Amino acid sequence: RAAFLAEHPWCVSCERIGIMTPAEHVDHVTPHKGDPKMFWEGPFQALCASCHSKKTVEEMGRGG
Secondary structure, three states: OHHHHHHOOEOHHHHHOOOOOEOOEEEEOOOOOOOHHHHHHOOEEEEOHHHHHHHHHHHHHOOO
């Protein structure tokens, strides 16, 4: 986690709209759903707490 955030310090969702927000979470781009390979190997993205929460709520609504 720390190594990923050191290499990817900004929230990718915020960056897309021109806002530079420090990332706090390493998020699985695609929900791993218990797949150990996907859990450990990703793909990953850096997100701030707010964007990570929004994504989690959206995925839960889709059965993720």
